[in-house]
Every structure is written in C-alpha cells, then in structure tokens.
Amino acid sequence: MTDSRAMNAAPKTTRLAEYEGFPYAVESVDLTFDLHPTETRVTQISVWKKITAGVTSLELNGKDLKRISVKIDGELVDESRLVEIDESLLIRQVPDAFTLEVVTQINPEANTALEGLYLSNGMFCTQCEAEGFRRITYYPDRPDVMSSFTTRITADPEYPVLLSNGNLISDTKIKDGRRVVVWEDPFPKPCYLFALVGGNLAAERDSFVTMSGREIDLRIYVEKKDLNRTRYALESLKRAMAWDEDVYGREYDLDIFMIVAVSHFNMGAMENKGLNIFNSSCVLASPEAATDQAFQRIEAIVAHEYFHNWSGNRVTCRDWFQLSLKEGFTVFRDSEFSADINSRAVKRIQDVNFLRSAQFTEDSGPTAHPVQPPEYQEISNFYTLTIYEKGAEVVRMIRTLLGPELFRRGSDLYFERYDGQAVTIKEFVGAMAEVSGRDFGQFMCWYEQPGTPRLQVYMDHDSVTGQLTIQFDQRAPAIAEIDSHKAYLIPISYQLIDRESGQVLVPETLFELSQTSASVTHEDVKGNPVISVLRGLSAPVKLEMTRPVADLIALARFDDDGVSRWDAIQDLYIQSIGHLLKDPDSPIDQALIDLVCELIRDPQMVQDPACLAEMLTLPQDNILWDIFQPGDPQAILSARKQLRQTLADGASKYWKILFETMTPEGPYQPEASAIGRRSLAITALTYLAKIEQVDTILEDLFNNASNLTERFAAYRIARSDAAPHLSDALSQKFLDGADTDEVLDLWLSTEATNERTATIERVKELTGHERFAWTNPNRVRAVLGAFANRNVKAFYSAAGYRLLADSVLKLDAMNPQIAARLVMPLCQWARFEPSYQDKMKSELRRIISQNLSKDLFEIVSKSID
Numbered sequence: 055m056t057d058s059r060a061m062n063a064a065p066k067t068t069r070l071a072e073y074e075g076f077p078y079a080v081e082s083v084d085l086t087f088d089l090h091p092t093e094t095r096v097t098q099i100s101v102w103k104k105i106t107a108g109v110t111s112l113e114l115n116g117k118d119l120k121r122i123s124v125k126i127d128g129e130l131v132d133e134s135r136l137v138e139i140d141e142s143l144l145i146r147q148v149p150d151a152f153t154l155e156v157v158t159q160i161n162p163e164a165n166t167a168l169e170g171l172y173l174s175n176g177m178f179c180t181q182c183e184a185e186g187f188r189r190i191t192y193y194p195d196r197p198d199v200m201s202s203f204t205t206r207i208t209a210d211p212e213y214p215v216l217l218s219n220g221n222l223i224s225d226t227k228i229k230d231g232r233r234v235v236v237w238e239d240p241f242p243k244p245c246y247l248f249a250l251v252g253g254n255l256a257a258e259r260d261s262f263v264t265m266s267g268r269e270i271d272l273r274i275y276v277e278k279k280d281l282n283r284t285r286y287a288l289e290s291l292k293r294a295m296a297w298d299e300d301v302y303g304r305e306y307d308l309d310i311f312m313i314v315a316v317s318h319f320n321m322g323a324m325e326n327k328g329l330n331i332f333n334s335s336c337v338l339a340s341p342e343a344a345t346d347q348a349f350q351r352i353e354a355i356v357a358h359e360y361f362h363n364w365s366g367n368r369v370t371c372r373d374w375f376q377l378s379l380k381e382g383f384t385v386f387r388d389s390e391f392s393a394d395i396n397s398r399a400v401k402r403i404q405d406v407n408f409l410r411s412a413q414f415t416e417d418s419g420p421t422a423h424p425v426q427p428p429e430y431q432e433i434s435n436f437y438t439l440t441i442y443e444k445g446a447e448v449v450r451m452i453r454t455l456l457g458p459e460l461f462r463r464g465s466d467l468y469f470e471r472y473d474g475q476a477v478t479i480k481e482f483v484g485a486m487a488e489v490s491g492r493d494f495g496q497f498m499c500w501y502e503q504p505g506t507p508r509l510q511v512y513m514d515h516d517s518v519t520g521q522l523t524i525q526f527d528q529r530a531p532a533i534a535e536i537d538s539h540k541a542y543l544i545p546i547s548y549q550l551i552d553r554e555s556g557q558v559l560v561p562e563t564l565f566e567l568s569q570t571s572a573s574v575t576h577e578d579v580k581g582n583p584v585i586s587v588l589r590g591l592s593a594p595v596k597l598e599m600t601r602p603v604a605d606l607i608a609l610a611r612f613d614d615d616g617v618s619r620w621d622a623i624q625d626l627y628i629q630s631i632g633h634l635l636k637d638p639d640s641p642i643d644q645a646l647i648d649l650v651c652e653l654i655r656d657p658q659m660v661q662d663p664a665c666l667a668e669m670l671t672l673p674q675d676n677i678l679w680d681i682f683q684p685g686d687p688q689a690i691l692s693a694r695k696q697l698r699q700t701l702a703d704g705a706s707k708y709w710k711i712l713f714e715t716m717t718p719e720g721p722y723q724p725e726a727s728a729i730g731r732r733s734l735a736i737t738a739l740t741y742l743a744k745i746e747q748v749d750t751i752l753e754d755l756f757n758n759a760s761n762l763t764e765r766f767a768a769y770r771i772a773r774s775d776a777a778p779h780l781s782d783a784l785s786q787k788f789l790d791g792a793d794t795d796e797v798l799d800l801w802l803s804t805e806a807t808n809e810r811t812a813t814i815e816r817v818k819e820l821t822g823h824e825r826f827a828w829t830n831p832n833r834v835r836a837v838l839g840a841f842a843n844r845n846v847k848a849f850y851s852a853a854g855y856r857l858l859a860d861s862v863l864k865l866d867a868m869n870p871q872i873a874a875r876l877v878m879p880l881c882q883w884a885r886f887e888p889s890y891q892d893k894m895k896s897e898l899r900r901i902i903s904q905n906l907s908k909d910l911f912e913i914v915s916k917s918i919d
C-alpha cells in the first residue's frame with residue numbers, strides 16, 4: 055500500500071473558504087462488481103451533464119486503483135486525454151453531456167487500511183466514509199455530488215449473500231453456481247453512503263410497521279456462529295424506528311433495512327443507505343458475552359445509525375467541514391433516545407462525564423478545532439469528540455433556547471425544505487432561526503471558535519434585605535487567541551436552594567449570557583442561598599468557581615438536578631485529591647465521609663442505584679490532569695487511591711450490605727433498573743475489596759453469575775490487588791471462557807491495564823498472543839489503546855512511551871487511521887511535568903522523523919510544533 059504514504063513534506067490542506075461546487079451533475083450510476091479476493095473488477099457506467107459553463111475537463115478521484123479502461127459514449131478515451139496526479143484522474147475534452155464507462159481492478163485482500171472494498175474474515179465489505187469510494191472506482195468522491203445508484207454483484211457460490219443499498223431488484227443464477235444480484239437505491243446519495251457486502255452469512259429477521267402502515271423487512275446479517283447474539287440489536291432497532299416517528303415524525307423510506315456485523319472495522323458503525331455496516335462489537339450481544347455497558351452501547355449505536363437515515367442521508371452534508379451537521383445532530387438524537395428509554399439523569403451524568411474527560415481534553419490540546427473546522431489535511435482525523443459530542447451539546451443548547459416545541463418545528467422545516475439536498479450547518483441553524491424569529495448570529499461562535507469557554511460566578515447576598523445579585527463572567531478558552539475571540543451566547547440554567555434545609559429559594563431560571571459580564575438580581579431571598587448553576591450542564595463550559603465545602607455538601611444532598619448533585623460530590627473529591635497532592639498526610643475532610651455515608655443510607659438515593667453508583671465513583675484521570683496541570687500522573691494516581699481507601703474505610707459498614715441487597719435476582723435483564731442495581735452492587739464490592747478479604751465472594755460471583763457483567767467484575771476485582779491468590783486462576787478461567795471476540799477483548803484490555811500485573815513486558819506478550827492480530831482494530835484498541843489510555847503506572851514511563859511509539863509506527867504502514875488515533879496520549883504531553891514532557895516529546899520526534907501517512911503526520915506535526 056505504498057501509494058497511501060505521503061512524503062512528510064507539506065501534505066495538501068483543504069480549506070472551507072475555498073469550497074467550489076462540482077461542475078457536473080451525475081444523473082445515474084450503474085456499478086457492476088465481479089467479486090474476487092485479489093482481483094475484483096468494477097465497471098462503472100454513469101450519465102453526466104455539465105452544470106458550470108466553460109468547463110471542459112472532468113476531474114475524478116481514485117486511489118490504489120488499477121485502471122483497465124475509460125470510455126466516453128462507448129469510445130475508448132485516448133491516453134493523451136487522461137492525466138493522473140496524486141489521487142485524481144483528469145479527463146480532458148469531455149462533451150457537455152455524456153455516458154462514462156470506467157473499468158477498474160482492485161485487491162480487497164491487500165487492503166489493510168479498511169477503507170473502500172476489503173475482506174474481513176473472508177467476507178467482502180465496504181467502508182466509504184469519508185473518502186473510501188475512490189478506492190473502488192474513479193468518481194467525484196465528495197458529499198455534494200448525489201446520484202441514484204444501481205449495483206450489480208456477481209460472485210462465486212461461496213459468497214451466497216450479496217447485498218447493496220436500496221431494494222432488491224433481481225437475483226439470477228448463471229453458470230457454475232454463480233449468481234448476479236441487482237440492487238437499486240431510488241434515493242439520490244453521495245458515494246460515501248455506498249455499501250456492498252458479499253459473504254457466507256446468516257440473517258435474523260423481523261419486521262416493523264411504519265406510521266403510514268408500510269411493513270419494513272428488517273434483517274441483521276452475521277456469521278452463522280453469531281446468530282444467537284442478534285436479538286437485542288433487532289429489538290433496539292424497532293425501538294429506535296418507533297421513537298423517531300414519535301419524537302421527530304420521521305418514517306423509514308425503503309422496503310428493507312439491513313445491518314451487517316463485520317469483525318474488522320475502523321469505527322463503530324456506518325449508516326450506508328439501507329445497509330448499515332457495524333463493527334461486530336457494536337451489534338452482537340448475549341448475557342454471557344456482553345456486559346451491561348455493551349448492551350447500552352449497542353442500543354445507542356443501532357439507534358444512532360438508524361437516525362442518520364434522515365439526519366445525514368436524506369439531508370446530507372455539502373462538504374466535510376459540515377460533518378457535525380449530521381454527527382452533532384444525530385448524537386443529540388441518540389442521547390435523547392437513550393434518556394427516554396433508560397434513566398434520563400444517569401444518561402446525562404454519563405454524557406457530561408465523557409464530555410469533560412475526553413472532549414474538554416481534546417479542546418485544550420494540540421488538535422483542538424472548532425465544531426466546524428476551517429481546514430484539514432486528512433478528513434479521517436476529524437471524526438473527533440468535538441465534531442460529535444460538542445456538536446451534540448451545541449444542538450442541545452439550541453433546543454434549550456427554543457424549547458421543545460419550536461425546536462421540533464425547526465427540525466420539521468429543516469427536513470422538509472432540504473430533503474434530497476447536501477447542505478451546510480447554516481441551513482440547519484437558519485431553519486431554527488426562521489421558526490423562532492431569533493437571531494443566531496452570535497450563537498455561531500459555538501461552531502466557529504475552538505476551545506472550552508470558562509464561566510465565573512459571583513454571588514452577593516444581603517441577609518437583611520434579602521437582595522441577591524449573581525454576576526456571570528465569561529472568559530475566553532485558555533487556547534483562544536484573544537484578539538480574534540468573540541464572546542459566546544451561553545445559556546445558564548440556575549436555581550437557588552437553602553444551605554441547611556435544601557428548600558428552593560429561587561426556582562430554575564434560564565439566563566442568557568451574551569456579553570463578557572452580566573448580572574441578575576433577585577429580591578427577598580431568605581435563608582442561606584446556594585447556587586446550583588449550569589444545571590444539567592446547560593452549556594459546554596468550564597465552571598471556574600471555588601465553592602465552599604458546605605455549599606457542595608448542600609448541593610449533593612438536596613439538589614433536584616442529578617447532574618448538579620453528581621457534579622457537587624465530584625468537586626469535593628477533586629478538592630480532597632488537591633489537598634493530598636499538596637500534602638499526602640493531610641486528612642480527608644470528615645464532612646465528605648459523612649456525606650458518602652448519608653447518601654448510601656438515603657432511601658431516595660437507593661431508589662436510583664445507577665445515580666448513586668455514579669456519585670460513588672471518583673473522577674477519571676483525564677479530569678484530574680486537566681485541573682492539576684502540569685501534573686505528575688503517578689502522584690495523582692496515588693492520591694486518588696488514598697482517597698478511595700479512606701472512603702472504603704469511612705463507610706465500611708455499608709459496602710457488604712449494599713452489595714448483597716443490590717445484586718439483582720432471577721434471570722438477566724439488560725434494562726435500566728437491573729443495570730443500575732448491578733452497577734451499584736459492583737461499585738460496593740470494589741470498595742469492600744479494599745477493606746476485607748473477598749476471595750469467597752469473588753469466586754462465588756465468578757462461577758455462579760448469570761451474566762458477563764458480574765463475572766467480569768469478579769475477575770477484574772481479583773486481578774487488581776484485592777485477591778492476589780485468585781488473580782491468576784480467574785484470569786485463566788476468563789480467557790478459557792472467551793469464545794467470542796468481544797469477551798477476548800475484555801480480557802486483553804484488563805490484562806493490559808491491570809496495574810499489578812500489566813508491565814511493559816506483559817503488554818508486549820499480549821501483542822504476541824495467538825488471538826491477537828495487528829490487522830484487527832478491535833484487538834489493537836483492546837491491548838494498546840487500553841494500555842496507553844488506562845494503565846497510568848506502566849504507560850507514563852520512558853519504556854511505555856517507546857512501546858506506544860513503536861506500535862504506532864508499525865500500524866501506520868497497515869492502517870493509518872488507527873495509527874493516528876493510537877498516538878493521541880503522547881500528544882497530550884503539555885499537561886504533565888517537564889520530566890514526563892521531555893520523554894514524550896522525544897518519542898514524537900522519533901515518529902515524525904519517519905516517512906508517515908498523512909493521517910499520522912497531521913496529528914504528530916500539530917503536537918510538536
């Protein structure tokens with residue numbers, strides 16, 4: 055795959071400001087695939103019409119293609135009219151209207167980049183977003199060129215299932231058991247939504263009757279051995295289809311909807327029209343082979359890809375700078391779906407935690423970019439948390455500002471007006487502006503400026519007159535260039551409660567901060583007011599406010615917003631860790647220990663076990679590194695351990711009873727209340743293991759659990775320092791029982807992160823395991839991704855950085871997308887003390903001295919400039 059490697063000198067930058075429409079329209083595309091593992095022939099017959107006067111050449115994209123022939127209106131095009139440069143083919147002197155016939159040959163087996171057409175466990179499959187279609191045939195590989203596609207697939211009998219987008223038109227036997235199958239997609243689409251699958255697959259089937267009474271054939275295709283693990287995804291799909299009709303009025307449009315599970319996949323899943331292709335880990339589930347988290351992730355991803363049928367497919371993006379138009383909106387839609395199906399408070403806590411720990415990190419690091427980036431070298435690098443998660447927060451703010459009814463009218467207008475078109479973020483926001491009469495000019499800063507804005511809150515309360523003034527100040531993101539930075543419009547939701555009684559003094563209010571500073575006054579505020587601010591995280595900003603311990607305790611005890619309650623106790627944990635970092639002998643505030651005990655005893659809290667489990671979980675490394683920078687990750691790790699031990703000791707009489715009463719009885723149910731109980735039971739067991747011998751409990755749980763969640767917890771806790779006698783035995787037993795890739799990956803990631811045993815040598819050993827393969831992204835993420843992101847003890851060392859850098863270089867030659875993602879932890883060097891920084895930077899310099907893919911080059915060069 056030498057062609058995919060660019061010299062490190064100046065890769066081409068694509069800029070939003072330089073956007074130009076494509077000068078030709080493609081009226082129809084007819085593709086014929088003659089499938090073969092190493093020599094697949096692709097014939098494209100397409101009908102073209104010039105739409106820009108004065109143009110005489112046609113520029114098509116193509117990469118790693120063997121060009122067999124190019125014909126225009128049936129005549130072979132002479133080589134003198136063809137110019138091939140980099141990733142494009144220029145055809146000179148084309149007529150104003152013509153039929154193009156291009157024959158190419160490709161080698162799916164050699165395609166380890168997993169873009170375009172490739173083989174996964176002997177199955178043909180495709181991934182075309184963002185720029186994979188150019189590895190199939192010469193074509194304008196850009197989202198604003200839309201056309202209807204017909205796909206004809208011919209293959210040997212060993213590939214009995216042949217699928218593509220749209221509806222099945224015919225399936226004909228030809229000689230030697232070979233078949234020709236024809237699919238037709240009547241909805242015009244860009245080529246990134248093209249898909250093809252060919253393999254020996256089995257299908258689980260069901261049906262769904264839409265709001266207008268049409269019956270849709272639903273199928274999930276998997277390898278035969280996995281057929282018993284498809285039910286949950288199918289049920290999730292039906293829930294998502296019903297929800298999109300109820301909440302957005304969106305109905306499915308084709309006669310058939312298919313999902314195919316593949317084992318080699320760079321991303322989670324892909325929303326190809328009518329034929330979604332999924333990473334098998336995001337679709338296959340059974341109680342024995344998927345944890346609660348996996349069940350919930352599958353439900354969310356199945357819904358996300360389905361929702362794209364409208365937000366992404368029927369209305370698509372004009373160019374890749376608009377990626378968040380489809381992704382931000384669709385993440386917002388899937389998170390609301392999950393909140394409606396499960397616990398709204400817990401879903402929001404998890405989303406906020408993820409945003410703060412991962413997206414805020416990205417937004418303050420070397421690869422920070424706006425939700426609508428102005429430029430890129432490699433678009434694959436922009437499938438980021440900013441585009442997805444922050445993009446979703448921006449849509450959430452629009453809904454907060456408009457209210458649910460106007461927001462729905464705005465989305466109806468957007469879908470109706472732009473159906474079948476490729477549009478920009480401006481059209482989406484414009485529809486919201488039109489239905490509400492609101493000016494979104496200032497709001498666009500959220501799309502155009504990088505970084506996380508900061509919010510400061512000051513209160514002045516006159517206890518005699520009861521007058522209370524709240525002042526809100528916004529500060530630019532730490533990374534912002536001050537002269538070009540504009541103030542944001544920040545929706546701030548707040549409420550005031552009394553510190554002692556928890557009584558609401560001022561009910562929930564929405565304040566729109568549009569200037570750098572503004573204040574609001576309330577009269578007659580009695581008692582001791584405590585502010586609950588940014589409720590539900592009403593805007594993706596960092597709160598810079600030193601809150602007294604007594605205020606935080608009041609919020610954690612009384613606040614009626616789940617996120618604010620959780621946030622208050624997280625802040626208390628962070629303050630305690632801060633004290634320990636200054637002085638490891640400083641005692642933990644007894645008030646925090648008393649609060650933890652009170653929360654556990656609170657009958658209302660125990661009614662919402664998932665929420666209590668979140669409150670008992672200490673903040674993640676990423677959040678602590680962000681606060682205590684430049685920090686020492688090893689010192690932060692020990693401070694957090696010390697706090698955990700103190701809480702375990704301080705609430706010692708509750709852990710066992712909590713574990714016993716919360717463990718659900720009866721058959722496994724992957725629904726919210728049972729998941730919440732298991733989550734709290736396992737959290738309690740983790741604390742219990744810090745204060746007493748739990749060998750018998752762990753062994754019993756491991757051997758008798760009805761589900762993977764509990765069995766995995768027993769193994770994981772034993773593998774930590776809790777049960778050294780059991781550790782090796784349970785690890786071996788867990789591996790012996792790992793008869794699916796998903797369970798194997800859990801084992802690999804636990805072995806790569808467990809601090810007690812996961813040394814550098816052990817991690818190297820895992821990459822040599824007989825079931826490990828460098829060509830499978832899921833295995834690479836399970837071992838090296840887990841090691842670099844979650845094994846602080848071993849990774850933050852010279853040998854740890856070297857191991858990661860070596861792995862990144864090795865992977866870059868096979869799969870540049872995965873290499874560019876894996877290198878990220880090294881790029882965050884600025885958050886650590888100089889002794890760490892120097893070693894991390896020297897590995898980055900070693901990487902950039904090599905000949906790199908443009909994916910990896912873009913990330914690393916931004917990180918060491």
Ligand SMILES: [Zn+2]
Nearest residue numbers: 358362381384
């Ligand atoms: Zn998506």
